[in-house]
Amino acid sequence: MKSALIIPSLLVCLAALCSATAASEKPNILFIAIDDQNDWIGCLNGHPQIQTPNIDALAERGTVFLNAHCQSPLCNSSRTSLMTGRRPSSTGVYGLAPWFRDVDELKDIVSLPQHLRNNGYKALTTGKIYHGSYGRRPNKDDEFDVIGPPPGVGVWPKKKLVQTPTPHKLVDWGVFPHKDEDKGDWKVASWAVDQLGKQLDEPFFLSVGFFLPHVPCYATQKWFDLYPEDTLQLPPFQANDRDDTPRFSWYMHWKLPEPRHKFLVEANQWKNIVRSYLACTSFVDSQVGRVLQALEKSGKADNTIVVLWSDHGWHLGEKLITGKNTLWDRSTRVPLIFAGPGVAAGGRCEQPAELLDMYPTLSELCSLKAPNGLEGHSLMPQLKDATAEREWPAITTHNHDNHGIRTKDWRYIRYADGSEELYDMKNDPNEWKNLASVTEHKAVVEQHRKWIPQSRQPVAGSRHRILLYRADGTVNWEGEDVAADDPIPELD
Numbered sequence: 001m002k003s004a005l006i007i008p009s010l011l012v013c014l015a016a017l018c019s020a021t022a023a024s025e026k027p028n029i030l031f032i033a034i035d036d037q038n039d040w041i042g043c044l045n046g047h048p049q050i051q052t053p054n055i056d057a058l059a060e061r062g063t064v065f066l067n068a069h070c071q072s073p074l075c076n077s078s079r080t081s082l083m084t085g086r087r088p089s090s091t092g093v094y095g096l097a098p099w100f101r102d103v104d105e106l107k108d109i110v111s112l113p114q115h116l117r118n119n120g121y122k123a124l125t126t127g128k129i130y131h132g133s134y135g136r137r138p139n140k141d142d143e144f145d146v147i148g149p150p151p152g153v154g155v156w157p158k159k160k161l162v163q164t165p166t167p168h169k170l171v172d173w174g175v176f177p178h179k180d181e182d183k184g185d186w187k188v189a190s191w192a193v194d195q196l197g198k199q200l201d202e203p204f205f206l207s208v209g210f211f212l213p214h215v216p217c218y219a220t221q222k223w224f225d226l227y228p229e230d231t232l233q234l235p236p237f238q239a240n241d242r243d244d245t246p247r248f249s250w251y252m253h254w255k256l257p258e259p260r261h262k263f264l265v266e267a268n269q270w271k272n273i274v275r276s277y278l279a280c281t282s283f284v285d286s287q288v289g290r291v292l293q294a295l296e297k298s299g300k301a302d303n304t305i306v307v308l309w310s311d312h313g314w315h316l317g318e319k320l321i322t323g324k325n326t327l328w329d330r331s332t333r334v335p336l337i338f339a340g341p342g343v344a345a346g347g348r349c350e351q352p353a354e355l356l357d358m359y360p361t362l363s364e365l366c367s368l369k370a371p372n373g374l375e376g377h378s379l380m381p382q383l384k385d386a387t388a389e390r391e392w393p394a395i396t397t398h399n400h401d402n403h404g405i406r407t408k409d410w411r412y413i414r415y416a417d418g419s420e421e422l423y424d425m426k427n428d429p430n431e432w433k434n435l436a437s438v439t440e441h442k443a444v445v446e447q448h449r450k451w452i453p454q455s456r457q458p459v460a461g462s463r464h465r466i467l468l469y470r471a472d473g474t475v476n477w478e479g480e481d482v483a484a485d486d487p488i489p490e491l492d
């Protein structure tokens, strides 16, 4: 009787032991997001003066994707896409709202953190991973097990430093006295550092989302001084650059709080905003460094995959604008770096990659069966050998039926009204000469057109940055019709 009881309990213990061993063999994941971070990162060579030693060291330790692009050049739509592994053209989430869990047909999608939790991971989060407070609401959202400090600016000047044409509290930049330790991103990093110093349940998925260099780009003097004004290099710019881009390209960012290049010049703010953005990027890099140092110190680095990404880029004067909401490289190209177990060190991959590839890639790196419905493709071949070919382009969609297709050597754009752009990225990396109507490139245009995805209409509850193009040819920006001869705001 006694032994009959002992044997089953021994079996239970053995089974528990086995599952504990299996769980700890799975690699941990440190998932680092940076908001509105374009390719002005040392290892991406997007700006000749940028200083990002910590991110560059991570790239050296792993594999960096030099031709990685977001699926949407806007926070909510991009993050919804990469966290669900589905394209914006499939979710219909194009604006800053809705939260996809509030949409009937999307609410049951298994997100990346849920997939990991279903497979024994503990999911922790701090800062901006989903947009705004989405996914972080206690008792409402079921994305994470542990929720740390929210994203935030932390310190504000007494009044806005720059009076922009369409006043918005967030659209501001410059240097003013404050403490780095009081910034939101410092607190986010500190919380992540604390978690890594604890006996965390493993395997863990620790997601850390930094807010800078999202506006307001406030920096302390120390970071500003890295970029002296007299030697500062402004981004490449041509005053007539948009003479050969369709009018529809203007509808993508028709009326926004982000000012045009024209304002930067008239208000003598161009250098200031460039320095501010560079300074904030270097500050964020230092916070990434604090977290990576804590990972090293924890002794868990050898069994932790680090992924670093940004949700989309940002223009600082190029193509006559500031901000995002475009289908050009400065708005779509993002840092994407993997390091850790299973990832080759020193890899520099020139193949196109997409942010929604992270979901299937992490599944494969962790030996998990990916759920059905993912639209990205695992980057495992490139993480082993950065020169491995890839058959898919990177596709960026902004609002209904506007798409950018980025292959290794070309960028093709088609807007909802059928107008097109084509750039030879090898010979014209600044996308200055639109070749879409050049006869000799007809075949290239045809090859790229075939990648355009079927695209669904915006889901119910779509708001903020919504552009509609109707069958009768009318254009509607944020609920207001735009006439074909309306002057371009803040430009004409």
Ligand SMILES: [Ca+2]
Residues within 6 Å of the ligand: 035, 036, 074, 075, 214, 311, 312
């Ligand atoms: Ca963003």
Ligand SMILES: [Ca+2]
Residues within 6 Å of the ligand: 240, 241, 242, 243, 244, 245, 431, 432, 433, 434
């Ligand atoms: Ca041009």
